[in-house]
Amino acid sequence: MNMTLFRLCALSVLIAVVSSAGLKEEFTWTILNYIWPGTDRRVEERVSRRQIDNVFEDPNISVEAFVTRDAPEGVEFIPENNIPMGANVWKNKLFITVPRRQPGIPSTLNYVPLDSPNRHNVPLIPYPNLEINRYPGGRQNFLSVYRVAIDPCDRLWMADTGLIETPGNSSQVKASMIFVIDLNTDQVIHSYEIPTSFMRPASLLDSITIDVTENTCDDAYAYLPDLGGYSIIVYSLKQNRSWRVAHNYLFLENSQGDFNIHGHRFQWNDGVFNVELSSIKPTGFRDLYFHALAGSHLYRVSTRILRNETLATRSFHADDFQTPSCAKEVQERVTTCRAVSSSWRSSVQG
Ligand SMILES: *[C@@H]1O[C@H](CO)[C@@H](O)[C@H](O)[C@H]1NC(C)=O
Ligand SMILES: *[C@@H]1O[C@H](CO)[C@@H](O)[C@H](O)[C@H]1NC(C)=O
Numbered sequence: 001m002n003m004t005l006f007r008l009c010a011l012s013v014l015i016a017v018v019s020s021a022g023l024k025e026e027f028t029w030t031i032l033n034y035i036w037p038g039t040d041r042r043v044e045e046r047v048s049r050r051q052i053d054n055v056f057e058d059p060n061i062s063v064e065a066f067v068t069r070d071a072p073e074g075v076e077f078i079p080e081n082n083i084p085m086g087a088n089v090w091k092n093k094l095f096i097t098v099p100r101r102q103p104g105i106p107s108t109l110n111y112v113p114l115d116s117p118n119r120h121n122v123p124l125i126p127y128p129n130l131e132i133n134r135y136p137g138g139r140q141n142f143l144s145v146y147r148v149a150i151d152p153c154d155r156l157w158m159a160d161t162g163l164i165e166t167p168g169n170s171s172q173v174k175a176s177m178i179f180v181i182d183l184n185t186d187q188v189i190h191s192y193e194i195p196t197s198f199m200r201p202a203s204l205l206d207s208i209t210i211d212v213t214e215n216t217c218d219d220a221y222a223y224l225p226d227l228g229g230y231s232i233i234v235y236s237l238k239q240n241r242s243w244r245v246a247h248n249y250l251f252l253e254n255s256q257g258d259f260n261i262h263g264h265r266f267q268w269n270d271g272v273f274n275v276e277l278s279s280i281k282p283t284g285f286r287d288l289y290f291h292a293l294a295g296s297h298l299y300r301v302s303t304r305i306l307r308n309e310t311l312a313t314r315s316f317h318a319d320d321f322q323t324p325s326c327a328k329e330v331q332e333r334v335t336t337c338r339a340v341s342s343s344w345r346s347s348v349q350g
C-alpha cells in the first residue's frame with residue numbers, strides 16, 4: 001500500500017463488530033500505546049501479579065497514566081508507526097496484531113480486555129509477554145504478524161511472516177513460522193518453520209485459517225495463503241509437515257489490479273490474503289473459498305484435496321478447483337468490495 005494511504009488509515013482506526021444492525025463501534029484509537037514494565041508503578045504491580053485484566057477498572061488509574069513514549073531499555077517505540085491489522089476475540093481478550101511494517105513497533109501480538117470501561121486509546125498489552133515480542137530476538141521470538149486464528153480447542157494460531165517490511169527495505173529476518181499458543185496457559189505449545197523451498201521472492205504469509213473440530217484437536221490442518229507467492233501452504237499438525245499448493249486461480253487477475261480507495265488510485269498485485277471455510281459437508285470435508293485481493297472471482301476447493309498431500313500437489317488438478325455455481329450473489333458482493341478481503345466472510349458462511 002502506498003505511504004500516503006497508509007498514513008491516512010493510521011490517523012484513525014476503529015475496531016468494529018458485525019451485528020445484525022450493521023457495524024457497532026467497540027474501540028477507537030488515534031494512536032497506539034503499550035503497557036510494559038515502567039509504564040506506571042501501579043500498572044506494573046498488577047502486571048507482575050497477573051491482574052492485568054481488571055487494571056482498567058481501577059478509577060484511580062487514568063488512561064493518561066499509560067500514555068508514554070518511554071519504552072523499556074532496548075525497545076524501539078515510534079508511536080505513529082504502530083498500525084493495527086488484525087482483531088480476534090477469545091473470552092475477555094481482544095487480540096490486536098501490529099505487523100512490523102515500519103521501525104519502532106515494540107510488540108506484534110497484543111490484546112486489550114474486551115470489557116475495558118475505557119474504549120478510546122486503550123493501551124495494548126503484549127501477549128503473552130513483551131519479551132517474546134521483542135525485536136531483535138531469536139528464532140522463537142514473534143517478529144511480524146498480520147492475522148491470528150483462534151480454534152475451538154482454545155488455541156491461538158499465528159503466521160509469523162519473518163519479515164521486517166520497512167518501506168524500500170523488506171527483509172526476511174528469519175523463516176516464516178507457525179506458532180500455536182495455549183490460551184488457557186499462555187504458553188507457546190508448538191512452532192514450525194515453513195520450508196524456504198516453498199517461498200518466492202515476494203512471498204508473504206499474512207493469514208492462517210484452521211480446519212479442526214473440538215473432537216479432533218490433535219488432527220488440525222492450517223491453511224496459509226501466500227499472497228505474493230500465489231499459493232496456499234497446508235500444514236498438518238499431526239504429521240508436523242507442510243506442502244505447497246499451486247493453482248492459477250491463486251494468482252491475481254491482471255485486469256483487476258487498479259484500485260481507487262477514496263480517491264487514492266494505485267495498481268496493486270496481491271493474490272489471496274485470506275481464505276474461509278464452509279461448515280463440514282456430508283463428505284466429511286469442508287470447502288475452502290478464496291479470491292485474489294486483486295481479483296473479482298470467487299473460487300473453492302474441497303479440503304479433501306488440500307489435506308491429502310498427493311492430491312494437493314499433483315500437477316494437473318482437473319476440476320479440483322471450481323467457481324461456485326451457487327454463489328452468484330456472493331460473487332457480486334465480492335466484486336463490490338474486493339478491496340476489503342474479510343468483508344465476504346459472513347456471506348460465504350451464512
Ligand atoms: C483509589 O484511591 C482512594 C484514595 O487514595 C482509595 O481510598 C481507594 O481505595 C482507591 N481505589 C482503588 C480501587 O484502589
Ligand atoms: C534493511 O533491514 C534490515 C532488517 O531490519 C536491516 O538489518 C538492514 O540494515 C536494513 N538495510 C538498510 C540498507 O537499511
Ligand SMILES: *[C@@H]1O[C@H](CO)[C@@H](O)[C@H](O)[C@H]1NC(C)=O
Binds near residue numbers: 193240
Ligand atoms: C516439527 O517439525 C519441525 C521442523 O521440521 C521440527 O523442528 C520440530 O521439532 C517438529 N516438532 C515436533 C513436535 O515434532
Ligand SMILES: *[C@@H]1O[C@H](CO)[C@@H](O)[C@H](O)[C@H]1NC(C)=O
Binds near residue numbers: 308309310311
Ligand atoms: C490421498 O489420495 C490418494 C489418491 O487418491 C490416495 O491413494 C491416498 O490413499 C490418499 N491419502 C490419504 C491419507 O487419504
